[in-house]
Amino acid sequence: MATAAEAHAMRRAVALAARGLGHTSPNPVVGCVILDAGGRVAGEGWHQRAGGPHAEVHALHAAGERARGGTALVTLEPCDHTGRTGPCSQALISAGVARVRYAVADPTAQARGGAATLAAAGIEVAAGLLAQEAEAVNEPWLTAMRRGRPFVLWKYAATLDGRSAAADGTSRWITSPASRADVHRLRAEADAVVVGSGTLRADDPHLAVRGREGVTQPLRVVLDTRATVKPGARVLDDAAPTLIAVAEDADTAHLRRLPGVRTVRLPRAGTGLQIPALLAELHGRGVRSVLLEGGPTLAGAFLAAGAVDKVVGYLAPVLLGAGPAALADAGITTITQALRLETTDVTRLGPDLRVTATPTAPAPLAEEN
Ligand SMILES: NC(=O)c1ccc[n+]([C@@H]2O[C@H](COP(=O)([O-])OP(=O)(O)OC[C@H]3O[C@@H](n4cnc5c(N)ncnc54)[C@H](OP(=O)(O)O)[C@@H]3O)[C@@H](O)[C@H]2O)c1
Numbered sequence: 470m471a472t473a474a475e476a477h478a479m480r481r482a483v484a485l486a487a488r489g490l491g492h493t494s495p496n497p498v499v500g501c502v503i504l505d506a507g508g509r510v511a512g513e514g515w516h517q518r519a520g521g522p523h524a525e526v527h528a529l530h531a532a533g534e535r536a537r538g539g540t541a542l543v544t545l546e547p548c549d550h551t552g553r554t555g556p557c558s559q560a561l562i563s564a565g566v567a568r569v570r571y572a573v574a575d576p577t578a579q580a581r582g583g584a585a586t587l588a589a590a591g592i593e594v595a596a597g598l599l600a601q602e603a604e605a606v607n608e609p610w611l612t613a614m615r616r617g618r619p620f621v622l623w624k625y626a627a628t629l630d631g632r633s634a635a636a637d638g639t640s641r642w643i644t645s646p647a648s649r650a651d652v653h654r655l656r657a658e659a660d661a662v663v664v665g666s667g668t669l670r671a672d673d674p675h676l677a678v679r680g681r682e683g684v685t686q687p688l689r690v691v692l693d694t695r696a697t698v699k700p701g702a703r704v705l706d707d708a709a710p711t712l713i714a715v716a717e718d719a720d721t722a723h724l725r726r727l728p729g730v731r732t733v734r735l736p737r738a739g740t741g742l743q744i745p746a747l748l749a750e751l752h753g754r755g756v757r758s759v760l761l762e763g764g765p766t767l768a769g770a771f772l773a774a775g776a777v778d779k780v781v782g783y784l785a786p787v788l789l790g791a792g793p794a795a796l797a798d799a800g801i802t803t804i805t806q807a808l809r810l811e812t813t814d815v816t817r818l819g820p821d822l823r824v825t826a827t828p829t830a831p832a833p834l835a836e837e838n
Contacts, residue, residue, distance in 0.1 A: 511535035572603030609758035647819035665767030
C-alpha cells in the first residue's frame with residue numbers, strides 16, 4: 470500500500486510530467502518526485518525536452534544526498550537503456566534510493582526492463598500507483614507506442630446544428646475567442662497539425678501556435694495531392710516547419726526553394742492520399758501526436774481509416790441551417806455502423822461547449838489498416 474505522502478508525490482509527478490507536453494517527442498512526458506527516508510519531498514523534476522535529462526535525473530540532482538534510503542515516485546517505468554542519456558535505472562541505483570514506485574509500465578521494447586534491473590539491485594519496486602492519471606497525461610505517446618502510429622486528435626468547430634461552415638464556405642468565426650484560444654493549447658501540445666487542401670484553399674490557415682509563451686511549434690502538414698499550395702500561403706511562412714504531402718506524380722518545383730518547407734510523396738488512395746502512409750511517414754519523423762484540424766472531407770477519410778483516437782468538438786450556440794456538416798463521408802451508410810463515442814468531458818468555454826469523446830471501440834492497429 471502506498472502512503473498518503475507517496476500518493477501525493479505521485480500526483481505532483483503527474484502534474485510535472487504535463488509540463489513537458491509538446492516538447493519531448495519522440496519521447497514520453499515523465500515526472501518524478503524523490504521523497505527522503507523520512508517521507509519529505511527532497512527533489513522533483515520532469516523530462517523537459519528530447520535529448521535532455523530524464524525526469525529521474527533532474528529529481529535526483531535536486532535531491533542530492535537526501536535521495537539515499539528514500540523513495541522515487543515516477544509516472545513511467547524508469548528506462549533501462551542508453552540513448553542520448555544514460556539509463557535511469559542505474560541513476561536510481563547509484564543514488565541509493567530504497568524504493569521506486571512507478572505508475573505505468575514502459576511499453577517499448579527498447580526502454581522496458583528498468584523495473585527488473587532495479588529489483589535485481591535490491592530496490593523495492595511497485596507499479597500502478599495513480600496509473601489512470603499517469604496514462605492520461607501520456608495518452609498520445611502511449612497510444613503511439615502501442616499502435617505504431619501517431620495518436621490522432623480530431624478537433625472541429627461547429628454550430629449547434631452541426632455545420633462547420635456557411636453555405637458559401639466561410640467559417641470564420643463560428644466559435645468564441647475562448648474556444649479559439651483553447652485550440653492554440655491543443656496545437657501547442659501536438660507534434661503536428663494536419664489539414665486538407667480544401668481547408669487550405671478556403672481559409673488560407675496559418676496553423677502555428679500564437680499567444681502562448683515558450684512553445685515548440687508543431688509541424689504544419691497539408692495533404693495536397695496535386696501540390697496546389699501557392700507561394701505566399703500563410704502555412705508556408707517561417708513561423709513553424711511545414712510538410713506538404715503530395716502524390717508521387719505532383720509537380721513541386723514551386724515549393725523547392727522555400728525555407729522550412731518540405732514535401733513528401735505518398736501513394737494515392739481514391740481521390741486523395743493514403744492516410745496510413747501519411748501516419749507512417751510522420752511516425753518515422755518522430756511525430757507522436759497529431760492534431761487533425763479538418764476539414765470535414767479529410768476528417769471523414771481519417772475516420773474511415775480507423776485513425777481517430779479522440780474527438781474534441783467546439784459547439785457554438787449558432788445556427789446556420791445550410792452549409793457543410795462538421796464531418797463528411799466516413800464510409801458509414803447505416804445506423805448499425807455508426808461510430809459510437811464515449812463522452813469523457815464537457816466544458817463551457819465562454820458561450821461555447823467543448824465536448825471531448827473517444828471511440829468506444831478502439832481503432833485497429835496500424836498493420837490492420
Ligand atoms: N469548422 C471547422 O472546424 C473547420 C475546420 C477546417 C475546415 N473547415 C471548413 O471546411 C471547408 C473545407 O473542407 P473540405 O472538406 O472542403 O476540405 P478538406 O477536408 O480540408 O480537404 C479535403 C481535400 O484534401 C485532399 N486530400 C488528400 N488526401 C485525402 C484523403 N485521403 N481524404 C480526403 N481528402 C484528402 C483532397 O484534395 P486534393 O486531392 O486536391 O489534395 C480533398 O479534396 C472550408 O469551408 C473550411 O472553412 C471548417
